[in-house]
Amino acid sequence: EIVLTQSPGSLSLSPGERATLSCRASQSVDSGYLAWYQQKPGQAPRLLIYDASRRASGIPDRFSGSGSGTVFTLTISRLEPEDFAVYYCQQYSNSPRTFGQGTKLQIK
């Protein structure tokens, strides 16, 4: 199975700053079949990005995804207060589908 490792495990930033989250795969994720989700406490995850760089419906353009092969990045260009949450990457290149362990984005 493909193991996804996210870094950093936690990140403390201030509103207005730029956030860069990383997701590394143990083997190549074919065709960029990688998604990113946001999860707030007590809520279900929400899809942000799919196919490595395509924004899901209704997702603000401050969220962007990039990468290919084994290295992927989620960038939030200017943090808004509602962006502080846990972010997960997920691959759908191989079965079983797997998630990274998450990056917790905290307010500084």
Next chain:
Amino acid sequence: QVRLVQSGPEVTKPGASVKVSCKASGYTFSSFGISWVRQAPGQGLEWMGWISGYNGYSDYAQKFHGRVTLTTDTSTSTAYMELTNLKSDDTAVYYCARDQSSSSIFFDPWGQGTLVTVSS
């Protein structure tokens, strides 16, 4: 709008089984699939399996093979996840999520989650 509504919380004992439902609305159920993902308390997300709303084909994570069964009722646009021989470390929130009909890809949207507590 697309919505997935799951059944309520469950408290059950080790060795028992649990069946969680997920009722879909706002889209054509048979044109999509449903994946199930669980999250243990304070932990990350774990994919359990997927079922097609079109033809009932399914794919399970090896970890759950033989213990989990996914089914659908297209007449009520409802998907079900049954987990047997429960252990304490099966205590988790179980989510359903809309997926693709031909194979599992990404998940959007998600149900609200169902807390399953396994305790003697």
